[in-house]
Amino acid sequence: MEGRATRAALVVWVAGVLVFLFLPITTIVIFAFDRSNVQSWPIRNWTTHWFLVAWEDPAVRSALWLSVKAGVAATILALVLGSAAAFGVHRFRFFGRDAVSLFLVLPIALPGIITGLALRSFFTFDGINLSLVTIIIGHTTFCIVVVYNNVISRLRRTSGSLGEASMDLGAHGLQTFRYVTLPTIATALVSGALLAFGLSFDEVIVTTFTAGAQTTLPIWIFGQIRLGQQLPEVNVVVTVVLALTVVPVALAARLTGGGGMTRSTVQ
């Protein structure tokens, strides 16, 4: 129904939005290679020096290590709980089934500060000291829905008759799971795990409330930006975090075609 002029205008609009979406991200990456201590544009000298400085900074290293530990643990827990929830909601009809999917999405649909503050109140109330465990609990809570979305969107697109055929041929439940169900959802699980890790690795809003005195990589970045200190190092670390969140998404999109990746899915 569109005329030629309308189409041309739309193409210009789309190009403009793409520039808007990617220009800031590109800016960060460019500044990571800036030699100067004081950030100014345009960049005069280029270097990879700050990558080395950041890598050798013990504060950055320990923050990175903490983030990796929290991310891996939260991803594993989210994989188990999220796929169990997806199977349950997909296979069975029960009272309150619609409420379950709405409930699971709450931790990322409500502002992160609510989840963070609620968990903080809970830990304070129970007298639980803030530690790696409390960070992992917080991250798992909002990562579950990521795995859930990926797995359930895959289950919806695969026929249940495959599993039934396997049972008819004499396989028991465990075999059916191992040889039929798992291969069909494998890429959805990998995609869910990548996204969950990316989300956890970068999370700062909930983490601030559950970390206590510990410093994850995003908390280190946040602190340095607020103080305006070591900004060349911050540029480098932010670029690395950016890469570690973007690469998994690109991989996940390839694996699943983007199903279950819209982040806003209430199904």
Add this chain to the structure above:
Amino acid sequence: MVKGEVREGRESTGVARVSAALWRRAWLRAALTLSPPLAWFLVIYLASLIVMLVTAFWTVNPFTNNLEHQFTLSNFAALFDAPIPAIIGRTVLIAALVTVTDAIIALPFAYFMARIATPRVRNALFVAVLLPLWASYLARVYAWIIILTKDGTLDWTTQHLGLGSPNIAYTNLAMYIVFSYIWLPFMILPVYGALERIPDSFIEASADLGARNWRTLRSVVLPLALPGVVAGSIFTFSLTLGDYITPLLIGSGSGTNLIGNVIYDNIGLANNLPFAAALAFVPIVIMTVYLLVARALGAFEAM
């Protein structure tokens, strides 16, 4: 090979028997798969929300700094003391402006994706929206400090174009730009979902009935896109209401305080958990009303 696996199944009768027993009892399988995730959510998440609600009715002893489990409404009463109402008003205003801005940016983009782009281009655009959606949130906020700051890339660009330096870092305008930027993908995807579902025949029917393009857009396309816009707005609105990173990094303090960073300050410096909890109920109440209205408009089907 598959044959071998089946024979193995017959031999390990224990596993087979358990499996058969489970197969006959659907409720048992349902309970076994669903109880771990539900228990997690009930014991941790729901319990946390309830504790937060209860905490909002407690006080902090001004001398010992300890939580006192004594019922009071004073935290909620304090929500009406200056400057809190102004801060709530500013937050809601910015959230509303961001939502409208993102809807306006997203509609033509999503329309192009859904109805004009070839499948190849459409997939590329889909990934192009997914990448910033998932890319590090901190990185995307930080990028704008580099861009907007004095002598940043924006200043340099405008100076070279002879427009002077806008100097908008650390203002409400800067926060509005940053929020519009970081939540934009949350708006594009549901709007695209809604537009993609409009059957071509609807648009043909409209043309057959004599409607010109503009009329078809106004009377057919936009009403059908509305649920998508509402679905996206849930995120743009809700995420702005609770964000504290952007006001702390892009704002400048008293004139740019939002609900989020006031809650944050009450956890850290002021150490007033009950007041923070009471203030946290403002976004929850606003979002609950918003969700009820959104559901009435049919937005949940478009997510």
